[in-house]
Amino acid sequence: MTTWEKIEGHLGTPAGFYGSATHAGIKKVPDALDLALIYCESAITTAAGVFTTNLTAAAPVILSRQHLKTSRGRVRAVVVNSGNANACTGRAGRKTAEETTRLTAKLLGIPREQVLIASTGVIGAPIKDALITRSLPSLVAELSREKAAEVTRAIMTTDTFPKACSLRARIAGRTVHLAGIAKGAGMIHPRMATMLSFITTDALIGPRDLQKMLKAATDASFNRISVDGDTSTNDTVVIMASGLSGVSFTAGTPNGRQFLAGLTELCQSLAHMIVRDGEGAKKFVTIEVTGAHTETDADRIARAIANSPLVKTAIAGGDPNWGRILCAAGYSGARFDPAKVEIRINGLALCRRGSDAGFDEAAAQAEFDKSQMTLRVNLHQGKAQATIWTCDLTHEYITINASYRT
């Protein structure tokens, strides 16, 4: 199997990609980057996207879905703003999204449907077109490989650090790149979240194959994290493939699997960064459920544990309260015999056969005090398993969210 090597890089690292970012004035903080553009010069660029399942999907999500379909996966640019989600904004919001993509397409000299749009920030606040449209000409004029690095910061909202990852592999004697950025940090839930992620690659892949592989990579990464159980209105993951590496990939073949492995690794890296930067999060928690009858059972249990405020606050407090973990498993809807369950924190057994394992309290607390931990729940029923990544629930989550809007 090909090894994908982590490298220093940004969205402009894969051949053919340019970017730029500016302060349009949507964010109230002076000079904070809040509008960005990603563009690919390659005429053979393909694209794929995965969007929120929320019925209250934001205007940019609705429009991007349309454009992706109309262009048959031949998207060349993504314009993105932070500071306003353009969700629950009615007709005016839809007009803003349409006008933004129309003007961007005109400035770039490409068809309108080849431009996608994404927004993140406050829901329900009217968005001011003028701020965006007046900034677009300079955004297009300033496109460059180097400036693509700035897009990472331009999509941040409550994120405390920028999230980016770049990979490189030698395949068929040539070099292929994958680069991705993402933002969190609240409304993060298994079925896509207030998260945006943009990925560029110089691989050569047909749009259908790209969509298939993006879906698979997303299911194994962004769809396996949870910060607070709230599925947002704006979740968007978009990948663009310039084809300029000259290495072509086909889904379902050994060579397609090579690309999928890199894409999954990239998405998992970004997904883990989102969890680490979950609002108020101090601890990174891997929840591994094994020994289940079915994968669905394992998945349900892992998600119930990851979303339990009682488990999350116990982890925040460094309290080895394994009973709450077994309790969450019990109401998850999965089938299992509680009397067989084993629960471990890192290597230490807390619960065996559904009861207290007689662990050393201080030793268990020490494991729970670590900034990174793995909760292992073995049901001892079958062979299926599932992993979910989550964080603790702290005072800071409350502080951030009690005053986010005002």
Place this chain on the structure above:
Amino acid sequence: MTTWEKIEGHLGTPAGFYGSATHAGIKKVPDALDLALIYCESAITTAAGVFTTNLTAAAPVILSRQHLKTSRGRVRAVVVNSGNANACTGRAGRKTAEETTRLTAKLLGIPREQVLIASTGVIGAPIKDALITRSLPSLVAELSREKAAEVTRAIMTTDTFPKACSLRARIAGRTVHLAGIAKGAGMIHPRMATMLSFITTDALIGPRDLQKMLKAATDASFNRISVDGDTSTNDTVVIMASGLSGVSFTAGTPNGRQFLAGLTELCQSLAHMIVRDGEGAKKFVTIEVTGAHTETDADRIARAIANSPLVKTAIAGGDPNWGRILCAAGYSGARFDPAKVEIRINGLALCRRGSDAGFDEAAAQAEFDKSQMTLRVNLHQGKAQATIWTCDLTHEYITINASYRT
């Protein structure tokens, strides 16, 4: 329709009931009541119970379900402890529950299956039989009508106030009483919670009818509240009817509906007290969803809003962030057109036709700053509706739960 009048009273108010409470030493706080007994002298007593749906049901829940069945609803006593949930305690926990009911039955001179048991407190900690068994003889010896009032405090854990309600009505020329107590305050979720509730009445009702009416009253009260979305291992609601009022009731008849109205009022009063005393809660929030296609849709939306940490923290912060409400509705799984939704806080419109209603920010904040509020979500789609009661999510919830066990 009969009017049920709220009166001063306790579990011993309905004819035939006695109670007692003591400090057995299960709670670490000196002299804190942690063991209690409710007993009915009437040989014609009937009983009904509703228990947690959690697969990890605690030993007392499993045993009480059995006893209720074996006795065919002819239960005469409930023994209850706080400070230890006797959940996830394996064989030893089952033995403790069995031994406790066996000894209680022996001391009372009634069959074992006529004694139910309930526990609340820490999950997974071994429970010390001796503490309970050595206290039972004095508990039985001290049974009295007046001491039944002490049971209310004996079942408290993180509750900050005792929860009790007594009702009286004149029916068929005689007086009928209903009295109930309950405890919260974490692991509170629609499908029963870490809540215990015990209800006494001197109505004369067959056990099947009593079970039917308890189920209906519970569905309209305890199953419509949410504090944190965690369904506990120990939830138990038990009602005992002594029959000593001489007034008999039959489910499904006009006279049965009179009793059900009182029982529902009692359960709702207790359920609301649980929400008001939700861990860290400062605000009592009624979520009313109207204009839905189906009751299931209305219910899903109301529950999604009630369980959204983002909505709950916004309420805590007094922030009229209606976008999060619409967002939660959007991921609830219910069918509706976001563009038709209207959202009001008390009388004030925040959102109309899915967009900002152009409300006065200060006025809206003033409504959100109230300690009691109603969020009205009108979908403008159909005629179905649902109501859920919940509370805000505050720093104190985190503080309480980060250190509950240690």
